[in-house]
Amino acid sequence: MPKNRTEVLVDVCKGCGLCVEFCPKKIIRLSDDINSSGYHPAEIIDQEKCIGCGFCYLICPEPAMVIYREER
Numbered sequence: 001m002p003k004n005r006t007e008v009l010v011d012v013c014k015g016c017g018l019c020v021e022f023c024p025k026k027i028i029r030l031s032d033d034i035n036s037s038g039y040h041p042a043e044i045i046d047q048e049k050c051i052g053c054g055f056c057y058l059i060c061p062e063p064a065m066v067i068y069r070e071e072r
Contacts, residue, residue, distance in 0.1 A: 003052075003069075003070035004050045004051055004052030004067070004068065004069050004070055005047055005050055005052070005067075005068040006027075006028075006044050006047070006050050006052070006056060006057075006065060006066070006067055006068070007044075007065070007066040007068070008028075008041060008042045008043060008044060008064060008065060008066075009063070009064045009065070009066065010031075010035050010041045010043075011035050011036050011037065011041075012062050012063060012064040013035060013039060013041035013042050013062060013064040014037065014039045014041075014061075014062055014064075015030055015035075015039035015040040015041055015042065016061060017030060017042075018056075018059045018060065018061070019042050019055075019056035019059060019060055019065060020042060022055045022056065022059045023055060023056055024051070024053060024055065025046075025049045025050065025051060027044055027045055027046040027047070027049050027050060028042050028043070028044055028045065028056060029042070029043060029045055030042060030043070031043040041064070042056075042064070042065075052067055052068070052069040052070070054067050
């Protein structure tokens, strides 16, 4: 399991794309799938590259991103 991990709460995400734009590692994209609200939610495409920076969490207008960081 990666040291840092990001989870998208798919049914909360409204597919605005801000997390996609601001992710410094470019590991987030909008899914081709549609969630229960009719949006294309964000999805993490390379969890191994996640650095746990939290930019996606901070920029998200919905509470759709959850960040897990390795404890030191």
